[in-house]
Amino acid sequence: MPTGVHLRDARQQLFDAAERVLLRAGPNGLTSRAVTDEAGCAKGVLHRYFNDFDAFLADLVLDRAGRLEAQTHALRETAGTNTVADNLTAALTTLFGPVPVAIIPLITFRDELRARLRRAGPGGGIAILAQVSTAVAAYLADERGLGRIAADADIDSLTLSLVGGGHLLFADRDDPAPPTAATVHKLVTTVLADVVQRRPR
Missing domain, CATH: 1.10.10 (Arc Repressor Mutant, subunit A)
Known part of the structure; x- marks a missing residue:
């Protein structure tokens, strides 16, 4: 070269x-x-x-996780508009784009990288998933504040279900194509069914 x-x-x-x-x-x-x-x-x-390749990879992951912050703000700005399910469907499709989905197994694959990310800050060991979780939780809290989901909705549990389920949908290696919007929407509406149905009228 x-x-x-x-x-x-x-x-x-x-x-x-x-x-x-x-x-x-x-x-x-x-x-x-x-x-x-x-x-x-x-x-x-x-x-x-960079001191070594793991240091390079840690900075790469943190850089790409940081880029998701703009998408976090964009999601929160949708609170109170459209439907909660539509907003989350669009957000999960963006947040679980090709690059974030490719980075997650990289973190899983390399023990030293995971250790460095943990040292970098809270949630660092699962940097991409942590950023997606932060975005979804903040949005759900905003919608709860607006009364569009139940006042007693458990934000943490809803976030785990949406992010975990979303990751499984997008990380399916048997089908290289991403899930359809209808598939993501079905997941979201299933997870939110109870809290949306009980929201104040």
Whole structure:
């Protein structure tokens, strides 16, 4: 590989290259050599910015988890509009996009990465799922405050059901296509059926 390739924003270019490799080859195919080959730079470039490959992966995961924050705000802005089920269906489809779904098994696959993410902060060990959970819980709390779901709705339990069920739907490796909106909507309406039906009129 060429050694003189100038990377204007090396960290982000390496992250983007890793993302492409991860989507194409999965966690097993994500190596430092694969990343630098994809970025078109010498292997030493990665180690110039990161102590080792797990440090690189930890920063990659945290960077991609941070990008979900904008989607968290977008979801909360929908509170009080449309239906709760429609809003959550759209949000889960976005929050469980190809990159977040690909990163989750990467975290599971590498013990050292998980350990580093835990040290990075609360919920770090499941960074992507933690971010999705935060988004869903905040939105549900907003809707409860608006009276669109029952005042005694258990936000934590609803969030676990929606995020866990959503992850299972989107992480199904037997079918490479993402679940349809109708499938996601069915999950959401099933989980919310009781709290929506009992909401104040």
